[in-house]
Each structure stands twice: as C-alpha cells, then as structure tokens.
Amino acid sequence: MKNIFLLLIVFLSNYSVAAIEHDGNENTTDNLFYSPSKSNNSIVSIDLNTINRFFNTYSSLKKYRSDVILLYKNRNYKSIWYDDKQLIEFANVLYSKVNQLENEGLKFNLAYKDQIQSIFNTELASEITKTEKELLLSTLYIYYAKNVFQGIDTNKIHETGWFLPRKNISYKTLLDSLLTSPELLDKNEKQLFGQYYKLRDALQFYRQIEQSGDWKPMDTESWVKEYHPGDSSKTIAQIRHRLVIMGDLNKDSKSNIYDEPLMAGILNFKKRNGYKPDYPIGSQHINRMNQPIEKYIKTIMVNMERCRWIPPSLAKADEFIIINIPSFTLIYKKNGQKILESKVFVGINMMETVLFSSNISRVVFSPYWNVPQSILDNEIKPAIEKDSSYMTRHNLEWNNKSLRQRPGPTNALGVVKFVFPNTYSIYLHDTPYKLNFNYDFPRFSHGCINMQKAKELAYLILKDYPDWPLDKINEAMDSGVETVCVLKKPIPIHIGYFTAWVNDAGEINFYFDIYDKDNHLVELLFNE
Missing domain, CATH: 2.40.440.10 (L,D-transpeptidase catalytic domain-like)
Structure with a gap:
C-alpha cells in the first residue's frame, strides 16, 4: 500500500511539471490546447485532439481544419513553426507575403487577423499561447497556398464554364520546398503556370498608373466618326498621352496632329486589343482607351486566377x-x-x-x-x-x-x-x-x-x-x-x-x- 501511494505522488508531480513547463511560461490559457505530443522536437506539442480543440475555439477557420490535420499527420505531428527555442524565420517571411497579397491580385480576408498579427508583435505576444501561434500559422500557410497556388475550388471553377484539367497540389510537398527555399514564395514555376508571373508584373504596372492619377477620362467629339493620319484635334492629343501611359508610345509630343509616331502607337494599341491593325481611330477604339483603370486591373486579376488552375x-x-x-x-x-x-x-x-x-x-x-x-x-x-x-x-x-x-x-x-x-x-x-x-x-x-x-x-x-x-x-x-x-x-x-x-x-x-x-x-x- 505504501509503495502504491509513493508511485501516485511521483505521477502527480510529473504531470504538474509538464503542465507548467509545456509552453515555456505560466500562461494558464495554454491548458486549453495542451495535449501530450505523439512526436515532438520543439517547445510546442501537437496532436489530433489539440488541433480539434483549436478549431473549436477559432471556429471561423474550421474550413481549413482537414488540411491542417493532414499537414501535421504527414509530419508526424511535429511542430512546423518553432525550433527548440523560438519561431523560425520562415514564419516572418510567410506573414510578410500574406500582407502583400494585393501583389498577387487578392485580398487578405482571413479571420482573426488581430491574433495573427499579435504573433509578430512583442507587446501582444503574451496574449496567445505558443500552441495557438503554431496552429494559426499553419492555417495561415494553408490559406495562402490555397489562394495563391491553387485558386477557388473546383465547383466554383465549373460554374464559370471552365472544364480544363485542374492541377493537384500537395500542401506538404509545397511547404517542404518553401522551408528549404523561401524565395519560391516569390516565384515558383513548378507550382504556377508561367503566364501568372507575367500578368503579376502587368498588374504592378497598371497599379502604378492608377496611383499616379494620370489616367483621366478623355474628351470625345461626338460629331467625328473616325480620325485619320493628318487630322487635327484636341482628342488626338489626349489619345497620344493615353498611348504613352500604356506604353504604346515612348514620347508625348503633345501634338494635336495625327502624325507618323502616333500611327505606330495606334497600330501597337490595336494589335494588343484584338483589333485589325490599321490606322483609323473610331469611337470603339477611344471607348476602349477610355475604360476606367480599375477595369483593366480587374481584368488582369481574374486572368491571374485562371492561371492558378492550370498545371x-x-x-x-x-x-x-x-x-x-x-x-x-x-x-x-x-x-x-x-x-x-x-x-x-x-x-x-x-x-x-x-x-x-x-x-x-x-x-x-x-x-x-x-x-x-x-x-x-x-x-x-x-x-x-x-x-x-x-x-x-x-x-x-x-x-x-x-x-x-x-x-x-x-x-x-x-x-x-x-x-x-x-x-x-x-x-x-x-x-x-x-x-x-x-x-x-x-x-x-x-x-x-x-x-x-x-x-x-x-x-x-x-x-x-x-x-x-x-x-x-x-x-x-x-x-x-x-x-x-x-x-x-x-x-x-x-x-x-x-x-x-x-x-x-x-x-x-x-x-x-x-x-x-x-x-x-x-x-x-x-x-x-
């Protein structure tokens, strides 16, 4: 009887120490997420019960649960974002890229932004536990990978009438490559159709035009059906300026005359916009140039999305x-x-x-x-x-x-x-x-x-x-x-x-x- 009593004291003592030391601090809120890890190589412990409790608390993230579970299952439930002491540097790289999602033609609309931000804010860092940080970062990774490397789900793609084969993506394999080569977050042509990156550069160019404030509506002359080489009009000067902004002309002479340099710019504009390459400038061409810059930007963004679907x-x-x-x-x-x-x-x-x-x-x-x-x-x-x-x-x-x-x-x-x-x-x-x-x-x-x-x-x-x-x-x-x-x-x-x-x-x-x-x-x- 005495031996049994001693064993019970030893067991309870070990359990108490583990519960206190689990998160590296005495934050009692961590007990909500604590569960002994099946296989652990860091200061964070993860298993299936831990993950489920996390998503019950962060309920707006539940649609990512199955992918997060598979991610940890494939990694034997080892921590992804912590080494023996602290967050790995790739966590900061990922967070930086998520905050630049507009460069990818997307918006950052994941729930619990404040909690995610607190991971990287030393003043707020103590408000959530390391286990929460770990699982928030894994969810953030899945969110980023889904949106940037994969795109909207297949059922929605079919709604748009697109039935080309869709690429498959392994979040584990992608993460392994990113952890080894973080620069692949910037450009990864094994995962994304090459046209995607060309459109991303175009998006930057058109956003710079938008920010410059130089894209103003052009005046039109309703009584003129077409402009031809040699014609003169204030509208021609505005067309010239618009072609310079878009890159179809190198120099804005500010001339009102439809001259030879403008002829070359018009040909380039027409070729880029699916028109027959000739010199007359009609209302349909001016209306095309007169589209709001936001329209061009959205067009680029939706075509970047289509590129995400292609193997x-x-x-x-x-x-x-x-x-x-x-x-x-x-x-x-x-x-x-x-x-x-x-x-x-x-x-x-x-x-x-x-x-x-x-x-x-x-x-x-x-x-x-x-x-x-x-x-x-x-x-x-x-x-x-x-x-x-x-x-x-x-x-x-x-x-x-x-x-x-x-x-x-x-x-x-x-x-x-x-x-x-x-x-x-x-x-x-x-x-x-x-x-x-x-x-x-x-x-x-x-x-x-x-x-x-x-x-x-x-x-x-x-x-x-x-x-x-x-x-x-x-x-x-x-x-x-x-x-x-x-x-x-x-x-x-x-x-x-x-x-x-x-x-x-x-x-x-x-x-x-x-x-x-x-x-x-x-x-x-x-x-x-």
Whole structure:
C-alpha cells in the first residue's frame, strides 16, 4: 500500500511539471490546447485532439481544419513553426507575403487577423499561447497556398464554364520546398503556370498608373466618326498621352496632329486589343482607351486566377494546340517552338464553345457535315419549306433520318476537320467562309471552331508521317470522298478563356469578354 501511494505522488508531480513547463511560461490559457505530443522536437506539442480543440475555439477557420490535420499527420505531428527555442524565420517571411497579397491580385480576408498579427508583435505576444501561434500559422500557410497556388475550388471553377484539367497540389510537398527555399514564395514555376508571373508584373504596372492619377477620362467629339493620319484635334492629343501611359508610345509630343509616331502607337494599341491593325481611330477604339483603370486591373486579376488552375506541365508538353476564345486565336507548339498561329471563329450566345481539354486523334479529309438536330429543326427545315431547291443548292442529302452535307468546296466544314473526343459535339475544322477572318472580330459559329489555316495545320501535323506526303494530303482534300487519317500519337488540344495575356515580347494584350465571364469570376473571388 505504501509503495502504491509513493508511485501516485511521483505521477502527480510529473504531470504538474509538464503542465507548467509545456509552453515555456505560466500562461494558464495554454491548458486549453495542451495535449501530450505523439512526436515532438520543439517547445510546442501537437496532436489530433489539440488541433480539434483549436478549431473549436477559432471556429471561423474550421474550413481549413482537414488540411491542417493532414499537414501535421504527414509530419508526424511535429511542430512546423518553432525550433527548440523560438519561431523560425520562415514564419516572418510567410506573414510578410500574406500582407502583400494585393501583389498577387487578392485580398487578405482571413479571420482573426488581430491574433495573427499579435504573433509578430512583442507587446501582444503574451496574449496567445505558443500552441495557438503554431496552429494559426499553419492555417495561415494553408490559406495562402490555397489562394495563391491553387485558386477557388473546383465547383466554383465549373460554374464559370471552365472544364480544363485542374492541377493537384500537395500542401506538404509545397511547404517542404518553401522551408528549404523561401524565395519560391516569390516565384515558383513548378507550382504556377508561367503566364501568372507575367500578368503579376502587368498588374504592378497598371497599379502604378492608377496611383499616379494620370489616367483621366478623355474628351470625345461626338460629331467625328473616325480620325485619320493628318487630322487635327484636341482628342488626338489626349489619345497620344493615353498611348504613352500604356506604353504604346515612348514620347508625348503633345501634338494635336495625327502624325507618323502616333500611327505606330495606334497600330501597337490595336494589335494588343484584338483589333485589325490599321490606322483609323473610331469611337470603339477611344471607348476602349477610355475604360476606367480599375477595369483593366480587374481584368488582369481574374486572368491571374485562371492561371492558378492550370498545371504548369501543360505548356511544357512536347506538342500541343491551345485555343484562346476571346482572342480568336489558335497556336500550335512543338518542341517548345510556336510553329503555327491561326485565326479562328467560335460559338456565341446559346452556342458558346465549351472550355475543355482533349486530344486530336484523327484528321478527316473531305468530311461530311452531319447537321445537328437543333440546326435542322430551327434553320434548315424552315428554309426547305420556303425553297424546294434548298437541299440541292446546298449539297444536302438524307442519311437514314439524319441530314448531312456532302464533301465539297462549299461544305460547312471545308476540306479538313480535326476530331478530338468530347461530349459536346465540338471539333476543329476548315471553313469555306475565309472572308469572315478579315473583320476586326470574326463571325461566329454554332459552337465548333472554324479555322483560317486548317490546311497548314494538317500539313504540319502529318509532316512526320511518310504515308501522308503533301500531294496525297492535297488529293484527299480535293477528292470529294471522306478519308480518315488516324494519328499515331494524339495531340493535346486545350480550349481556354483569357481576356488578358502577356506575349513573349512582354506586351499585355486585352481581349473582349465575349462570353461575359470576367464579372462572374470577380464576384466569386471578391464578393464572398
């Protein structure tokens, strides 16, 4: 009995010492979070019960709990933010970056900002325990990584109509790399699509313009439809100044005359904004220049968000095709080089082209056009009722109960189409309506992607196919008989949506939000 009593005294003494020494001070509030660590290498003890109690107290952070638990589970519940004596330096680096989230096109809106700030304020440091600090910092890390490196959740992305593959992110692996190389917080192209950093630089540039106060509304002359080289007007002087601010002109001569330097600036502005590169300046161009600077800034921010969704490996593939809907552009890259750029036109209104990824598996020469049921019901049947010769004139025929257009020079698909598996009945094809590409904005399709340089794309894709020499390709295109070439190696194709894009020369290009997706994304990002 005496021995049992002595053992009980020893046990209680050890428990009391552990409870007092746990946090390195006698702050009794720490008992709320104290629980013996499963594996501890610092002055902070963490286990699952500790984490759960923390999130019950800091209830506004509960959505981060599962990620924080996994983070510690993968690290055997060892402290992340403390060494044997104090906070590690990376804690300060992380906090500094969070306070600069505006540079990443985001707002710092995490709950308990005051408590987080107190971690780094010696006057307030005693108000919360080391265990709280540890778990607040881990939550802060998850918050930062989610927002900067990953973006909004997948369901919200799908709300915007974006169905391209999304990258996966391991918070543990990312943290390990950041702890080893903190400079990766500034630039990490293994985690973020390279275009992101180009847009971030553009964001800084446009914010500097905003802060300068030099972006003032331009006066317009409603009676003038267009300005041409040689014209004189006070509006021309304002246009010149605006082009200097945006970087399209190097020098502001303050001249009211539409002179040669201004001509060069106008061409650059038009190229960057998706217009036909010519010299007339119409109201649509002036209205574009006259947009509030905040509009440009928001456009850059939402496109930075889109970059967060893209796996960086996408642009590093040996061969791929990417189509940007707002710029009406297709780019074919192979071995890191752009080997073809072509204009396209796409669907609009109720027939928007879907944003997704697939692989081109077949090239079809002299294709039939199988008329979709919606077009048959809404367009062709009414036309046949009015004109009995409609089918003959348009080279149409019935194929069982479906209608199709025979191969030929007037076929809606042109002389070649590129097939990639998808559930949207979308493919890329040639078009007989080449004049449509001469406008500022190409005409629109029923949802498929019409391509200006389809023949050139077919030549390049089959360049390394000995069985398909150039003369055979041309013959197949003109034969009037549908011929299929199955590709040995399917080519990735990505249909995306960027209204701002920085080119290889470092120039930012802005395109019209033809599907009105930017405002929706702004709401998802900033109006939660």
